[in-house]
Amino acid sequence: MPDRQRADARRNYARILAVAEEEVAAHGTGASLEQIARTAGVGSGTVRRHFPTRRALLEAISQKRVEALCVRAHELTGTGDSREALLEWLSDVVTYCVSARELADALVYDYAESDPARGNTCSAALEVAAEPLLRRAAQDGKVATGVTVADLLTLIVGIVLATEHYPDPAAAAGRLFRLAVAGLSPQN
Incomplete structure (x- = not known):
């Protein structure tokens, strides 16, 4: 199971980053972290775990x-x-x-x-x-x-x-x- 978690974490990171790039391009640096999480299909805690700030x-x-x-x-x-x-x-x-x-x-x-x-x-x-x-x-x-x-x-x-x-x-x-x-x- 740990290997699967690491793979999931890597996929989540990549998905969050791809969505964040699109959101920041569309809405600037004030893009909503909550919207990024929703669009990436993860919870806001997952976004904050990967990107604390x-x-x-x-x-x-x-x-x-x-x-x-x-x-x-x-x-x-x-x-x-x-x-x-x-x-x-x-x-x-x-x-x-x-x-x-x-x-x-x-x-x-x-x-x-x-x-x-x-x-x-x-x-x-x-x-x-x-x-x-x-x-x-x-x-x-x-x-x-x-x-x-x-x-x-x-x-x-x-x-x-x-x-x-x-x-x-x-x-x-x-x-x-x-x-x-x-x-x-x-x-x-």
Whole structure:
């Protein structure tokens, strides 16, 4: 019976996650956990057992895309112009955040809500993956010293959240990101 329970738990997790992705896409990050449970055919306790907080659910939804962004950062590390590699990766993050309707806030550190020991796993993964890109650009003198990946992610999230209700959020976010990039240059 334990093997069957584990298989059931895996199926429930996958079903809850698939339904949650659809609900969040349709209704944003405030999607009803109770509706997710009903649509997935499980009890609300089962949803909460797999995802104890709304943030945990949002991070799980974002996980595949975040993993792809991490792989992309590794691919770009050590290639071509260090500033261009960093900016290409940051542009990919902007694109992800814009396309992931209202999920940009899953990348934000919220120290009041986060468990300091656990932190925000999406942001943490992106920070680790992008650190070599940023470090190389800073060493090459192409990005101001003192800039952190957390700073850049916060900037992107702010831009995306500020433009999510624009008629063309992708264009607005891209424009503001390009404006912000000028501020990344070291002062000569």
